[in-house]
Amino acid sequence: MMKIIIFFLLTLFSAGYFVWAVNSRYRVIKSGRPLNRSDRPHERWKYFCTQVLWQKKIRDFPIFGVFHLFFTWGFLVLLISSLDMALAGLFHVRIPFIEYNEVYLFIRDTAMALVIVGVFGCLLRRSIKKPKWLANNIMAYVILLLVLVIVISELLFNTIYFSQGTSSGISGASWLVLATSKLLKDLNFIIGYRAAEIVWWMHFLAMYSFLVIIPNSKHLHLVFAAFNTYWHSLDPKGALLPIQLGEEKGQTYGANKLEDFTWKQLLDVYSCVKCGRCNNRCPAQQSGEETKPKKVNGRVRKHLENNTKKTIGEIFEKEAIWGCTTCGGCVEACPMSCEHTSKFIDMRRYIVSSNANIPLEIKQVFKGIENYGTPWGLSRNQGIGYARINELGLPTLTENPKAEYLYFVGCTAYYNESALKAAVAFARILKSAGVNFAILGEDEGCCGETVRRMGNELLFQTMAKKNITLFGNLGVKKIITICPHCLNTLQNEYSQFGGEYEVIPHVAFLENLLSRGKLKPLNNQPELVTFHDSCYLGRYNGFYNQPREVLQAIPGVSLTEMSRTKESSFCCGAGGGRFWMNAETGNAISINRTYEVLATGAKVLCTSCPYCQIILKEEIQRIDPDRELIIMDIAEILEASL
């Protein structure tokens, strides 16, 4: 009787604490800003199955992924068999129908084996073959050992139970128990009885410890991560969430206090398993900067749990907030569907809307746009590209209203020589292929990508709405662009304000012209070329193969890849407004990427984004001015071969 009372009291205490602690975190999550994530349930369930049940992202790390899968599935089965074990230990009965059910016994024994293999696999990985991004801490080992105690005690209990003849009808389906029982066949009945008592208590004491530890550790992901995955963003990858802006002047928006984050952003922090995959993918963190995506979740959680009431400005360093290039590597890598980039943007939004501590370079960009409509702080006709683009004699949409495509040239080409060359090369290719296109000429304004990522949502929305009205008046339906940032904003973000277009990046347009035989590259270009994937072209919009196909169509070109390429590519350091910052000190991310370019030994670095081209060119000149390395946009390389 005493055993039953102690068992129920301990169960009540640990389960009660668990429910209370989880509920208090749930209430914190609920206090976040509202956000609708209940749309498209079919797609959500599909993603849930691939990421939670099949653990696709974790299994991208082959051996560990399999261990983790064993672990998860095995442990779920053991929760049911623990109930069976509780009944057996307390009342000498088992769950009706399953004691001799061969399917159940087989699944249970297999689950025990899988969890044991999984735990040892994880222990070996942590102690012998630890990836550099994985943080080791004592709690991770404690949890693994607790799981081991839970499963081994269950195995021993069932083995003794069987060896003592209590489950005489057990079949070969219970293969693990049968195998272990051979080792214990000579066990004395009294000793066996005592041993069963000990392992039974070990099992449940480990379970109770687990219930108390979970809410206070990274293992809270066992409770929340499945929900976080279900409610992941289904918006286009590169789209930032719009903010409903009010009419009042001086209104602030974004995140200043922790509860200014959305409930999904708060759910992220309790779902994070602190694995470090996001840091491993983060160009800022990898380049020794302050921005660390893993820390965003960690710090927010710490302050939520300590109820510190601190503002974001007190929790995060300015450098951490402005260091994010919005490359999206962290979000892509996170197996728990955390959304780090939106948190950085929301922090910036508050800083900008409250007009406090905005870095000087950022202020200048805003001023340039407010006065001249571009971040360069000069009007279009003051830019070096204005006359050269005019010389091409490209028709404007007013002159050629029947044009099939709007060629959105983008600001950079008007003010920077490298970007201008790319824009001109692409225009000449379009002409030679007989494409019916037109430009906006002096009417073209900045798409607003940069200011949105700098947190100036008000300015962005003003610019977007102005462009959408202009496009509407001119009947624009299809847009081609040489800039992946324009591509992303025009394609994925203008639709938030009613601007729906088919936007095609120049790499895809060129690949299409080549495949239709409209372009015939004949001139040999015997060069070793390496291609840098722009985050906004590749990661956000999936254009990985087209640029490579264009390069491979050029006779003589031999393509060599950098160590980090395609989905795992490394940002050039210019995104998220960073192009306009760190002009004097240099940008640690672009330095890092430049060394990867140089390591390939390529003679040509091919880019597909004006920002990447400019920042990498500057860095190469800074690091190795004597190096014979030409940096060219893909349109320039192709044009040279036509």
Ligand code: SF4
């Ligand atoms: S945010 Fe995601 S990737 Fe980063 S540590 Fe947490 S779970 Fe891992």
Ligand code: SF4
């Ligand atoms: S978006 Fe890129 S730069 Fe920003 S935190 Fe994530 S990985 Fe780092």
